[in-house]
Amino acid sequence: MITLTAPEQAVFAVDHSRCIGCRACVQACSECGTHRGVSLIQLDTVDRLHTTQTVPMVCMHCENPTCAHVCPADAIKQTEDGVVQSSLQPRCIGCSNCVYACPFGIPKYIARFDQMMKCDMCYDRTSEGLKPMCASVCPSDALWYGSREEFERNRSGTLVRDWKFGNQDVRTKVALVVDEPGPIDIFIGRTSRHWLDDPFGLEEMADA
Amino acid sequence: MARIPITEEALIERYGPHLNRTPPGGWDADVEYDRIVDTHCCFCGQQCGIRLKVRDDEVIGFEPRYDFPFNEGRLCPKGVKRYLQGSHPDRLSEPLERDPSSPDGFREVTWEHALARVTSEIQRIQSEYGPDSFAVLSGVSLTNEKSYLMGKFARLGIGTANLDYNGRLCMVSAGAAGKKALGVDRAANPWSDIPLADVVFVAGANIAECHPITTSYIWRARDRGAKLIVMDPRVTPIARKADVFLGVRPGTDLAVLDAMLHVVVREGWIDSDFVAEHTVGFDEAVAAVADATPEWAEGISGVPARRIEEASRLWALSPTGILLHARGIEHSTKGVDNVLACINLGLAAGKYGKPGCGVNTITGQGNGQGGREHGHKCDQLPGNRDITNPTHRAEVASAWGCEESEIPGKGLTAQEIMNAIHAGEIKGLLSICFNPLVSLPDAGFTREALDRLEHYTAIDFFLSETAHHADLVLPGSLHEEDEGTVTTLEGRVVKINAAIPPPANARRDWEIICDIARRLGKGRYFEYTDTEQIFDELTMASAGSAADYAGITWERVVSEQGVFWPCPEEGHPGTPRLFEGGQFHHPDGKARFLPTPWRPPAEETDNDYPVWLTTGRVISQYLSGTQTRRIGPLVDQYPEPLCEMHPQLANSIGVSDGDLVRVTSRRGTMVAPAKVVETIRPDTVFIPYHWPGAQSANLLTQRALDPVSKIPEYKVSAVRVEAAGGRGDVRDDRDLTLHLEDRT
Numbered sequence: 001m002i003t004l005t006a007p008e009q010a011v012f013a014v015d016h017s018r019c020i021g022c023r024a025c026v027q028a029c030s031e032c033g034t035h036r037g038v039s040l041i042q043l044d045t046v047d048r049l050h051t052t053q054t055v056p057m058v059c060m061h062c063e064n065p066t067c068a069h070v071c072p073a074d075a076i077k078q079t080e081d082g083v084v085q086s087s088l089q090p091r092c093i094g095c096s097n098c099v100y101a102c103p104f105g106i107p108k109y110i111a112r113f114d115q116m117m118k119c120d121m122c123y124d125r126t127s128e129g130l131k132p133m134c135a136s137v138c139p140s141d142a143l144w145y146g147s148r149e150e151f152e153r154n155r156s157g158t159l160v161r162d163w164k165f166g167n168q169d170v171r172t173k174v175a176l177v178v179d180e181p182g183p184i185d186i187f188i189g190r191t192s193r194h195w196l197d198d199p200f201g202l203e204e205m206a207d208a
Numbered sequence: 209m210a211r212i213p214i215t216e217e218a219l220i221e222r223y224g225p226h227l228n229r230t231p232p233g234g235w236d237a238d239v240e241y242d243r244i245v246d247t248h249c250c251f252c253g254q255q256c257g258i259r260l261k262v263r264d265d266e267v268i269g270f271e272p273r274y275d276f277p278f279n280e281g282r283l284c285p286k287g288v289k290r291y292l293q294g295s296h297p298d299r300l301s302e303p304l305e306r307d308p309s310s311p312d313g314f315r316e317v318t319w320e321h322a323l324a325r326v327t328s329e330i331q332r333i334q335s336e337y338g339p340d341s342f343a344v345l346s347g348v349s350l351t352n353e354k355s356y357l358m359g360k361f362a363r364l365g366i367g368t369a370n371l372d373y374n375g376r377l378c379m380v381s382a383g384a385a386g387k388k389a390l391g392v393d394r395a396a397n398p399w400s401d402i403p404l405a406d407v408v409f410v411a412g413a414n415i416a417e418c419h420p421i422t423t424s425y426i427w428r429a430r431d432r433g434a435k436l437i438v439m440d441p442r443v444t445p446i447a448r449k450a451d452v453f454l455g456v457r458p459g460t461d462l463a464v465l466d467a468m469l470h471v472v473v474r475e476g477w478i479d480s481d482f483v484a485e486h487t488v489g490f491d492e493a494v495a496a497v498a499d500a501t502p503e504w505a506e507g508i509s510g511v512p513a514r515r516i517e518e519a520s521r522l523w524a525l526s527p528t529g530i531l532l533h534a535r536g537i538e539h540s541t542k543g544v545d546n547v548l549a550c551i552n553l554g555l556a557a558g559k560y561g562k563p564g565c566g567v568n569t570i571t572g573q574g575n576g577q578g579g580r581e582h583g584h585k586c587d588q589l590p591g592n593r594d595i596t597n598p599t600h601r602a603e604v605a606s607a608w609g610c611e612e613s614e615i616p617g618k619g620l621t622a623q624e625i626m627n628a629i630h631a632g633e634i635k636g637l638l639s640i641c642f643n644p645l646v647s648l649p650d651a652g653f654t655r656e657a658l659d660r661l662e663h664y665t666a667i668d669f670f671l672s673e674t675a676h677h678a679d680l681v682l683p684g685s686l687h688e689e690d691e692g693t694v695t696t697l698e699g700r701v702v703k704i705n706a707a708i709p710p711p712a713n714a715r716r717d718w719e720i721i722c723d724i725a726r727r728l729g730k731g732r733y734f735e736y737t738d739t740e741q742i743f744d745e746l747t748m749a750s751a752g753s754a755a756d757y758a759g760i761t762w763e764r765v766v767s768e769q770g771v772f773w774p775c776p777e778e779g780h781p782g783t784p785r786l787f788e789g790g791q792f793h794h795p796d797g798k799a800r801f802l803p804t805p806w807r808p809p810a811e812e813t814d815n816d817y818p819v820w821l822t823t824g825r826v827i828s829q830y831l832s833g834t835q836t837r838r839i840g841p842l843v844d845q846y847p848e849p850l851c852e853m854h855p856q857l858a859n860s861i862g863v864s865d866g867d868l869v870r871v872t873s874r875r876g877t878m879v880a881p882a883k884v885v886e887t888i889r890p891d892t893v894f895i896p897y898h899w900p901g902a903q904s905a906n907l908l909t910q911r912a913l914d915p916v917s918k919i920p921e922y923k924v925s926a927v928r929v930e931a932a933g934g935r936g937d938v939r940d941d942r943d944l945t946l947h948l949e950d951r952t
Contacts, residue, residue, distance in 0.1 A: 002274040018427050020416035020445040022827045023845055027285040030841070031269060037235035049855070049865070050886050052416075052445045136272040137283040139420035141427060156431040197512075199443055199455045200854060200886050 004129030015177035021054030061173035067098035224298035229840030250687035253571035301712035347641025348579030351692030359583030369619035381543030382569035391793030396566030404564030412536020416445035459809030459924035465549035467505035477524035479558025486790035496803035528564030561787035578695030591753025646832035810912030817926035876907035881936025
């Protein structure tokens, strides 16, 4: 049986701690009917020397999207349920303002289509209650789509949608799953403790 | 004459691997499909449900299959891009015969010619050298129906004892241990039990890359607060979230597992009631670990004693627990003992037969489970029956309608067949679904052996590296071109549906096999007109056996989203969880503790070869790569083998990330770019094995076999690692993204 999720009740959650770096999301994104052959997901390898940690980046769908604000052609629109869409083809002038301005680094200027394209949360699927392609295939549920009730029933962690980029506060439709509540301040680093007493860091290579 | 007809380079030029990157008609083609077919992924034992979109008899894409309960739409990148193997320029569609005078190395021949030739070669070789001089190598990407058929074909069609399969390189250690200790060879649990576990112990399984969907089950257990123990020489992606990480030296898992049993006994954490009521042999197993203290195990394995104690406590004292093991402990000359040691831990802690409790192998190959039940192993007949057991032989003879004496005896295992070819004892070979030149250890030896065959026929859909040596290549069917069933790693029988017919003059594998049998004069045993008839015979032949399918029909498999065996009669619900109520499958209902005393690996490091080598898989490739090395987006993801090594080792030989290194063992040598990471033991390097020729990690591995299961010790070799000069073609994420965009 297929569970459908009404767009207005949907939660899109990203949990980096679950990601196994498999790229199923990247590969599936390129199968999307609206941008075939081009993936709009980025999977970042954080620091492969030290860790297998990888981070999938989908559009976070800001409530007040910077990309749309900086667009000189008014080409970036938001749907009523808060999905920020790719640029409108006749309007986009390919200036890449949005590419530079997005705090999450999401929009891409794609030469083949001569326009900015970005993750639109698979609007063709989600508007019909289906999961986006990436969250459909994700083997680890690092990318997850469903109702809030379903999330609370099955998942641990806190959903956080508030971010601080220096002086800019951003609230997003897509949530990050973290251990503690409160906004994510991307300028405050985290001190690293030795992972389970240093397997193979070898006491951080004998303290360098 | 099984030497390659023209140069390797010319064969690759003609037959690939070439990279298919786009669906039929390109990315701008119409996305409308005229039918969508519910089936399963062709890769790996998880057998994820998938829907294939078909237009004009070509697979043009996929849709997640949300309604299949195992994966609920989830897929790994191989599943997402598997549709690109169809409509592939390398697809074989005509019978080919070796022809050194042709620029292609092969000439197209008619089916009549090809079938007549293979038949006459089988007859010639058998009459000249004896019935067992012609061998058959099969594989477990084949459906249950084809696996069963290959067993019957080798025994009754050809009449050779020498039939074995590539599951010999995969699940046989677990299978042998399960039969010895528990009386059955199947995972103990449906995967829905994993989230019910309070502790999950992953022993030698790179779940994130080799069984990706299983990740979601482990994370669901974590959501409930389960603890995670991981034993591996590498900090795998799953290990990142471990509560206890046992960073074991290759080939020493048994020391850690024995020490865990030692601690459990010493601390009195035994489930005494369970042991007393449901097991035998406890005292002998405990005696074998009397000296296996954690401190002793630390000296052998490099795992700190207190970590071993912590893992023992978590495993024994958590109310429920699931142990998952895979090739990491099974690809070993003590593969069976490693699995028995896991089973001992499960029995001692009473973790069997209850929700969230059990010890499970994670079967690797597509039909690794079903393929090892239906009789295309050298020692086995359908229903997991023993080919040396007179009762079992009589049961199968009755099902086949033949004399018991017509069924040959036990033959050689896969590596032993290759050894016998090398020794000139086996002169002819027919293979299907097996690429031993890439997948067997000591690839240089395998190549020499293939050159010595008098005749070799390969049934394949792409020209594999082994098939380069063939005298005849018969174009068979891809997974999506035929229907049948497979049995998943859970023991769930599921239905594979045909999405498209085979192209041009390619044929369904079972039709080819039945035709050869008819020409050999054995048509009376092979009168099938569709694969459902083979399934019905298979279920009948399995009745009353250790792997009983008698109550399973195709109709039930479809309507119930799979049926778990044993399912002995019509109306039986199937058996998702084994051993409920502590009932094991030996005649007395009790499990066997079996002693697992420590012994070292076949080869150890020394001054000349001071580094351990272990091999394995990456997520974007599957086994010998015959399919996945032809799918462009998967090749982009990990284009060539890298030698993963610790910065300490890299510094000691003066290389940095991306520098080429030469890795040499007593068998051979290869060059690969270094991947310098802290997530591997400093005394160990890792190289994935999916590639042929000079890039084959199996140039380095050895032909040392487990004495019981005959699995090769892929996971432990001694090597020397040196700077080779120069840099590899190293790419990172950003390059990959750009690459995708540039391709317009």
